[in-house]
Amino acid sequence: MDVSRFGAKFLGHSGILQLMDDLGQAAQIPGVRMLGGGNPAQIPQVHAVLRQAMERVLDSDSAFERMVGYYSGPEGDASYREALARLFREECGWDVGPEHIALTNSSQTAFFYLFNLFAGTGPDGVSRRILLPLAPEYIGYADVGIEPEIFVSHRPQIEHLPERQFKYHVDFERLQVTEEIGAICVSRPTNPTGNVLTQEELSQLSHLARHHGIPLIVDNAYGAPFPEIIYTDPGLPWAPHMVLTMSLSKLGMPGVRTGIVVARPEIVRAVAAMNAILSLAPGNFGPALTLELVRSREVLRLCREVIRPHYRAKAEHALACIHQSLAGTDYHVHRPEGAFFVWLWFRNLPITAQELYQRLKEQGVVVVPGQHFFPGLAEEWRHKQECIRVSYAADPEVVREGFRIIGQEVRRAYGG
Secondary structure, rough: OOOOOOHHHHHOOOHHHHHHHHHHHHOOOOOOOOOOOOOOOOOHHHHHOOOOOHHHHOOOOHHHHHHOOOOOOOOOOOHHHHHHHHHHHHHHHOOOHHHEEEEOHHHHHHHHHHHHOOOOOOOOOOOOOOEEOOOOOOOOOOOOOEEEOOOOEEEEEEEEEEEEEEEEEOOOOOOOOOOOEEEEEEOOOOOOOOOOOHHHHHHHHHHHHHHHHHOOHHHHHHOOOOOOOOOOOOOOOOOOOOEEEEHHHHHOOHOOOOOOEOOOOOHHHHHHHHHHHHOOOOOOHHHHHHHHHHHOOOOHHHHHHHHHHHHHHHHHHHHHHHHOOOOOEEEEEOOOOOOEEEEEOOOOOOOOOOHHHHHHHOOOEEEEEEHHHHHOOOOOOHHHHHHHHHOOOOOOOHHHHHHHHHHHHHHHHOOO
């Protein structure tokens, strides 16, 4: 099949395609331990609230008809954006109105819009890039650029902590914001590591972005005010030079594919224009299902009393499994501060992370090899081949057995 360069890009190999293929294939295999995907946990209390929300939609005289029978505007449902703006003002102190909010068909779609809005060749012929101040970063960023090589990233500083834990920090001494940088982007909490940038790091990045007249994009998919899967200080400011992205996925609704962009109005209008061209309008299902949860603040109670405690307990369980299963090996685990992943570093691992991934898959355990999480890091760094991402969102026994097999294969790799 003859295709364009655009088509060839999407038909080629990518880490996110491998991840989603693994999700689909593994779901068909009895007994597989799926520890690689980003699917949230199935929390009964959350499902009960969502079922009640669906019943309200179905019982309403008009809500169901509005959900399925009408296009929203290209910015997304107006009532929902007003409800979100009010929640953000009153709960977070963000000075925003509905004109600062656009909905998209998933936050992944939002990043396709935003990265190609601020990176690539401009009308002046100048090529600009997205700066990722700290790698590893989210696997889903790597291949969304229409033009090649739109990212530049930097190695982190590594702080070693007790109990074989460590934490990544932005290396501000090496960080440079040159004229080629069109935006800065970070995820907080970070997927894959569970890292939460400190308030000082976030403040310094915000200052750099404002000083250079470029946006600071913060991927807030796991952060506050929802789903609030964050175990440290969740405070997050908003300012006109910032773009925050959120979604309904990690609330337990990955199937509704609803993303949220909070930005100054001119950026919102750009996102709306892209919505109109690529999909006419964002979907109505997610907004219809959660409108009353946002208006009543029930969504905040659900996050604080159910979702965050659920994942924090799972993080503690995962750490216990790691220390038991990997004892005697040169393992290190990034301190889990949010999201629902652990990032394991096997120092001086004799095989690559990709080979370890293949061996684990043969044993019925699916993880994600670390090398896919370093978009824009041009320099060679063995560390990329010594790490894997493991989700702890699954059933505790599946997680326990998965780590047992990981320990078995890691020992074999070290020759033990």
